[in-house]
Amino acid sequence: MTVDLDAAALDPDAVDLSDREFWVRPPAERHRVFDLLRRERPFAFFEEPVIPMLEPGPGYHAVTRYADLDAISSQPSIFCSGKGAVSIIDIPADLHEFYGSLISMDDPRHAKIRRIVSKTFTPRMLERLVGSVREIVDDVLATARRTAAEGDGTIDVVADIAAPIPLRVICDLMGVPDEDRAMVLAMSNIVLSGGDPELIENRDDPLAAFLEAGMTLAGIMERLAAERLERPREDLTTALVTTEVDGERLSSQEIASFFILLLVAGNETTRNAISQGVLALSEHPEQRARWMADPSLDRTAVEEIVRWTSPITWMRRTATQDGELNGHRYREGDKFLLVYAAANRDLEVFADPHVFDLGRDPNPHVGFGAHGPHFCLGAHLARREIAVTFRALFDQLPDLEVAGEPDRLRSSFVNGLKRLPGRLTGPR
Amino acid sequence: MTRVVVDRELCVGSGSCEMLAPDVFEVDDEGVLAVLEPEPWDDDVPAVRDAVQACPTRALTLVD
Known part of the structure; x- marks a missing residue:
């Protein structure tokens, strides 16, 4: 892309959020564009990105x-998720089997399934997990230390810190055996690659790669589900296969798609919060020193890292009727991308939104989603993992x-890092 | 006396309230929100107001 971003920052017509190259630009540049859109075109319309072998949709x-x-997020009956929440295109039927999970579902079905799983993610359940999160983090950091020393x-x-921590936590939670974990990581990378050619071998046919990744993950889940039905254990998979909703068990398809959602959502989001948190602290050494010296900052610091990085850039909603919202007229079928990354820098809500302030309070960021039934199920788990990880990083x-x-990952959906070079200088 | 009211149709048991006001709210092992102090002490009221504000599904209200 040759568009000069400073010029684009003055001219909203030069902005194209469907251009993949936009999403690998440094965050500061992307935020200049979001600031412009927020100011001048708060419902800016874009043509959909071109995806090989699919009919382009009507735009968003x-x-x-x-x-x-x-406002959109908190009116789920007017702005639904069921047409697809995690892709701009409507989910093709053959992918729906694997990716049509809770996140792309509306009530009443959504509420029923959410209640089954939410009991596994309550603050008290997670309190019990904290010890094991700490063990995992200690082990991962010790391994990173050895890797550097050798x-x-x-x-x-x-690869050495941010990826293995959430992978091990979520796989423990689900009861995924060690030998399947490398495959789970590789497949979830493909699912959230945004078609990044480094992660998808056949770039002409990303759909085939998504389908194959979905089938592989579903295969692992089917095997696990069968094992847990025979020999129940204290894990989430057992809860999923044995719980009934209105006298009905979840179908194997529902279990598989939920498993895929959890693996992917539990891995990629926390990974990117950790890796970009490390990056943000390195860019703001005074904030790093402040947090390191004061563990009572953990709560606000974690929220600020999530606001600052917004690991999931957007979710989609689709209008189920004609109407008007804050002066914008819309029609049934119109697609809206809720750009959390942009809302999280809205001057109307956040004082000095482009300042990274680990003591920011209040911090009503939408990094875990805005008001509404789809608010991140794993928010408490993510907060724990991030807090434990950074405290351990400071100590160890x-x-x-x-x-x-x-x-940077070439994806509009996940604000991700593929690699972040680090160095352990050793004790001085 | 300030009273906490939960809309059971809206509550999804996210536990956001429990994070902010653990003395007043608890999501039980069945994923159902229990209000431990339906008429919270004055000391707890600021935290309860935060919890009402933070509820992702706007299932909580405070009635004065």
């Missing part, structure tokens, strides 16, 4: 103001330095 509106975004002192913050790897430029 990017919602960048906090108030508009929250090599030239460098590590990849993503205080010498961690970012040693190069991050390599």
Whole structure:
């Protein structure tokens, strides 16, 4: 892309959120564009990105103001998720089997299934998990230390720290055996690759790759589900296969798609919050020093990292009727992208929105979603993982330095890093 | 006296309220929200107001 972003920042007509190259630009540049849209075109319309072998849809509106975004999110009967929440195109029928989970479902079905799983994610259930999260983090950091010591002192913050922590936590929660975990990581990378050619071998046919990843994950789940039906254990998979909703068990398709949702949502989001949190702290050493010295900042610091990084950039809603919202007229079928990353920098809500302030309070960010029934199920788990990870990083790897430029994922949906060069300088 | 009211149709048991006001709210093992102090003490009221504000499904209201 040759568009000069400074010029684009003055000219909203030059902005195209469907251009993949936009999404690998540094965050500061993307936020300049969001600021412009929020100010001048709060419901900016874009043509849909072109996806090989699929009919292009009618386009979408990017919602960048906090108030508009929250209004849409909190009226799920008018702005539904069932046409697809995680893709701009409507979900093709053959992918729906694997990806048509809770997140792309509306009430009443959504509420019933959500209640089954929400009991596994309550603050008290997670309190019991904290010890095991701490063990996992300690083990991962010790391994990273060894990797650096045995090599030239460098590590990849993503592969050596940010990826293994949530992977192990979520796989423990679900009861996924060790031997399947590398496959789970690889497949969830494909699911959330946004078609990034590095992660999808056949770039002409990303749909085939998504389908294959879905089938592989569903296969792992089917095997696990059968094992748990025979020998129940204390894990989420057992809860999923044995619980009834209105006298009805979840179908194997529902279980598989939910499993895929959890693996993917539980892995990629927390991973990117951790890796970009490390990056943000390295860019703001005074904030790092402040948090390191004061564990009572954990609560607000974690919220600020989620606001700042907004690991999931958007979710989609679709109008189920004609109407008007804050002066914007819409028609049934209109698609809206709730751009959380943009709303999280809305000056109307956040003082100095482009300042990274680990003590920010209140911080009503929408990094876990805005008001509405689809608010992140794993928010408490993510908060725990992030808080435990950073405290352990301060204690055990205080010498961690970012040693190069991050390599960004080419995706509009996940604000991700593929690699972040790091260095352990050793005790000084 | 301030009283907490839960709309059971809206509540999805997210537990956001429990994070902010653990003395007043608890999501039980069945995923159902229990209000431990339906008429919270004055000391708890600010936290309860935060919890009402933070509820992702707007299932909580405070009645004065």
